Structure formats: structure tokens, C-alpha cells
Amino acid sequence: MQAKAEAKKRTTWLFWGLGLAVVAAIFVLAGTAASDPDAFTRALERGPLYAGLAAFLGGLATSLTPCVYPMIAITVSVFGAREAKSRWQAMGLSSAFVLGIAAMFTPLGVVAGYTGAVFGTVLSNPWVVFGIATIFLLLSASMFGAFELVLPSGLTNRLAQVGGVGLGGAFLLGLVSGIIAAPCTGPVLTGILLWIGNTKSAGMGALAMAAFSLGLGVPFWLVGTFAIRLPKGGSWMVAVKSFFGIVLAVAALYYLKNAIPFLAKVARPESTFAYGAAAVAFFGVLIGAVHLSFEGGWWVRFRKALGILATVGGTFLLLSWWQMPKAQLAWEHSEIEAKQRAVEEKRPLLIDFTAEWCGACNELARETFAHPDVMREAGRFVAVKIDATNDDDPAVVEVQERYKVVGLPTVLVFDSEGRERARITEFVPPAKFLDTIRDVE
Numbered sequence: 001m002q003a004k005a006e007a008k009k010r011t012t013w014l015f016w017g018l019g020l021a022v023v024a025a026i027f028v029l030a031g032t033a034a035s036d037p038d039a040f041t042r043a044l045e046r047g048p049l050y051a052g053l054a055a056f057l058g059g060l061a062t063s064l065t066p067c068v069y070p071m072i073a074i075t076v077s078v079f080g081a082r083e084a085k086s087r088w089q090a091m092g093l094s095s096a097f098v099l100g101i102a103a104m105f106t107p108l109g110v111v112a113g114y115t116g117a118v119f120g121t122v123l124s125n126p127w128v129v130f131g132i133a134t135i136f137l138l139l140s141a142s143m144f145g146a147f148e149l150v151l152p153s154g155l156t157n158r159l160a161q162v163g164g165v166g167l168g169g170a171f172l173l174g175l176v177s178g179i180i181a182a183p184c185t186g187p188v189l190t191g192i193l194l195w196i197g198n199t200k201s202a203g204m205g206a207l208a209m210a211a212f213s214l215g216l217g218v219p220f221w222l223v224g225t226f227a228i229r230l231p232k233g234g235s236w237m238v239a240v241k242s243f244f245g246i247v248l249a250v251a252a253l254y255y256l257k258n259a260i261p262f263l264a265k266v267a268r269p270e271s272t273f274a275y276g277a278a279a280v281a282f283f284g285v286l287i288g289a290v291h292l293s294f295e296g297g298w299w300v301r302f303r304k305a306l307g308i309l310a311t312v313g314g315t316f317l318l319l320s321w322w323q324m325p326k327a328q329l330a331w332e333h334s335e336i337e338a339k340q341r342a343v344e345e346k347r348p349l350l351i352d353f354t355a356e357w358c359g360a361c362n363e364l365a366r367e368t369f370a371h372p373d374v375m376r377e378a379g380r381f382v383a384v385k386i387d388a389t390n391d392d393d394p395a396v397v398e399v400q401e402r403y404k405v406v407g408l409p410t411v412l413v414f415d416s417e418g419r420e421r422a423r424i425t426e427f428v429p430p431a432k433f434l435d436t437i438r439d440v441e
Contacts, residue, residue: 052211059215094224098217100174109209136252143245267320281314325370338384349414371430
């Protein structure tokens with residue numbers, strides 16, 4: 001009895017820990033989806049550890065969705081961890097299974113990183129933007145129960161028979177389980193791959209996808225290694241799916257913001273706007289955006305739908321406000337006129353190449369260029385902003401080629417004699433930017 005009580009206590013603490021991790025995942029993913037799906041790009045810019053943690057928590061949260069969670073106990077039994085002769089053997093089999101999942105997903109991150117060079121151009125195409133937004137909205141609808149993303153049952157059953165006894169079998173089963181789970185991971189995975197594409201880094205893509213795979217595999221590993229009994233599914237799983245649906249809908253609006261000017265200009269910098277948007281989002285959660293299901297009566301379905309609309313709209317507006325620079329340099333928008341003015345007035349010149357889809361560009365505008373000390377020091381410069389969102393525009397291509405701009409962000413600093421003194425190609429905090437421009441005369 002005492003041993004059973006101890007085992008129950010360990011299980012309780014374990015799932016409290018998992019629950020807290022999922023809550024953290026919600027905040028990380030909300031911040032990620034928030035930022036543009038370039039928020040994941042911003043996570044990468046903050047360092048591999050932060051990016052890996054964000055991807056890991058995304059995988060962990062995905063494992064708790066209704067189409068992955070029920071697989072855990074069954075799959076663990078198939079690869080033999082339940083019948084292992086020792087804890088070490090069970091751990092070895094479970095680890096091999098998780099490595100198989102990682103072998104399925106990690107190459108996707110490498111491919112996304114290698115092909116990322118084309119993402120900037122692709123994301124400036126309105127048809128592509130609408131296509132991506134449609135995909136996100138369809139994935140969001142699937143999270144709310146409009147349809148199920150699953151492989152054909154015959155293929156699923158055939159894949160589930162792969163594997164067998166031993167580490168190799170467990171690894172192979174992990175590999176094909178990744179294929180079986182792929183439709184269920186789509187809502188998170190699609191966004192992460194798009195974010196990786198923005199980074200143009202195969203190494204960081206591999207890291208992010210490996211971390212996502214490990215997060216997805218954690219419950220399998222724990223159940224297989226420690227023979228833990230999983231809590232039964234229920235309304236909490238509906239809440240997990242609803243959260244992902246809301247995140248995906250917000251991400252869809254972000255992409256549409258790049259193609260629909262009205263969405264890009266709807267936010268206002270005043271604090272009252274942020275309070276209002278937060279109140280709308282909170283109201284949506286309160287009336288049922290997350291905890292209610294569309295399987296109830298008409299009143300429940302109405303509350304759920306209204307809650308989703310309010311939560312998605314309020315969250316999008318709040319995040320748009322958060323991304324806005326709360327102060328602005330006196331930017332000019334004609335490079336020729338700005339350069340001529342700098343020569344005539346014998347002033348240094350600051351050129352900022354930016355785009356709506358560029359996460360680091362937005363962060364520079366919001367945090368660095370809007371800093372009071374930077375604005376005061378940069379007031380000596382003639383500042384010009386080149387919007388390269390549409391980099392198929394011949395005028396944009398010409399000015400980028402003339403200044404040898406190969407990627408965004410790019411900030412060029414020229415002295416009053418017209419000599420290039422600095423070239424910034426990543427996000428830099430206000431203090432570092434001040435050090436760069438302070439001695440430029």
C-alpha cells in the first residue's frame with residue numbers, strides 16, 4: 001500500500017510539473033505567435049538556449065493534444081518498455097524511440113534553414129501571404145473541431161506495426177510514429193518551419209526541430225521509463241486544442257497584416273488602446289474561448305464562437321500595439337533626397353533597410369530607434385528608411401544593389417564626408433547602437 005501511495009505521489013508531482021511546463025509553453029508560444037511568426041525568429045536572435053526552450057515547450061504542449069496524447073500508452077506498449085526487465089532497459093528503449101522522433105523532424109529544420117534565403121522574397125508576394133494565412137486558418141479550424149487532421153486508418157495501422165523488440169525497433173517505431181503524429185503536430189510545426197525559414201540558418205533549424213522533437217517525446221519517455229499511468233483525457237485536452245487554435249488564428253492575422261494595409265495601421269500607440277485590447281481578449285477567454293466546446297447546445301456554441309472572435313481580435317490588437325514604436329525618428333523615405341540633404345547640410349547619414357516581415361527590423365524600430373537617448377543622438381543625422389517589403393520593386397532592388405545589401409535588417413551609418421562608418425545586420429540594443437553612432441561626425 002505504501003509503495004502504491006508513493007508511486008501515486010510521484011505521478012502527481014510529475015504531472016504538476018508537466019502542467020506548469022505547458023503553462024510556460026502557452027506564454028512562450030503566445031509570445032512567439034504574437035511576434036509575427038517572426039517571433040520565433042526573435043527567439044533565435046536571443047540565442048540558441050531561448051530558441052531551443054521555445055521549441056521544446058511547443059513540442060511538449062503538442063503532445064497533450066487529443067490526437068497525440070492517446071498514442072502514448074499504446075505506443076510504449078508496442079516498443080516493449082512495459083515488459084522491460086530493468087529500469088535501464090526501459091530507459092534505453094524509450095530513449096531510442098524519442099531519437100527516432102527526432103530523426104523524423106530534425107531534417108525538416110535543416111531544409112527550412114537552407115531554403116530560408118528565398119523566404120523574404122516569397123513572403124512579400126500577396127498570393128503567398130494569403131496562402132499562408134489560409135493554411136493557418138484551416139489549421140485553426142481543425143483545432144476547434146471543424147475537421148480532423150489524420151492519416152488514413154489503413155496507413156496508420158500499417159505504420160504502427162513497424163518496429164519490434166530491441167533498440168533498433170524502438171528507434172524505427174519512433175521514426176514512423178513521427179509520421180503518424182505529423183498531421184497532429186501541424187499547427188505548431190508549420191509555424192516553426194516558417195520561422196526557421198526567416199532565420200536562414202540550417203544549424204539553428206536543426207536545433208529548433210530537435211528540441212521540438214524532444215518536447216514531443218517527453219511523455220513517451222517518462223511513461224516508458226517509469227511505467228507511469230497517464231491521467232484520463234477530458235476537457236483539459238479541449239482547452240489545449242483551443243489554445244492552439246487561437247494562436248494559429250492570431251498568426252494568420254499577422255501574415256495578412258503584411259498584405260492588407262488596414263490591419264497594419266489599426267493599432268494606436270496610446271496605453272488606453274492596449275488596455276482596451278487586453279480587456280476584449282480577457283472577455284473572450286472568460287465567456288468560453290478556451291474552456292467551452294462546440295459540441296454543446298446553441299448557447300454554448302455561440303459563447304464559444306464569440307469568445308474566440310474576441311480573444312483572437314483582442315490578442316492581435318494587443319500584439320500589434322506592443323510591436324509599434326512608441327516614438328519615431330524623423331524618417332525620410334527618399335534615399336536620393338536624404339543623401340542630397342546630408343551633403344548640402346554636411347550632416348551624417350543613417351539608412352535603415354527594413355521590411356514588414358523582418359523580425360529584427362521591427363525590434364530595432366520598437367526598442368532601439370525609439371529609445372530617448374538614441375533619438376536624441378540620432379537627431380544629428382539625416383535618417384532615411386527604405387521599405388524593402390516588396391523586394392520585387394525595381395527601385396528597391398536598385399538601391400539595395402547600390403549599397404550591397406544582401407539581407408535584412410541592414411542599417412548603414414555614413415559620416416558627413418559620405419564615408420561608410422558602420423554596417424549593422426542584426427538587432428542591436430540601444431546602448432550598443434549609441435556607441436556606434438556617437439563618434440560619427
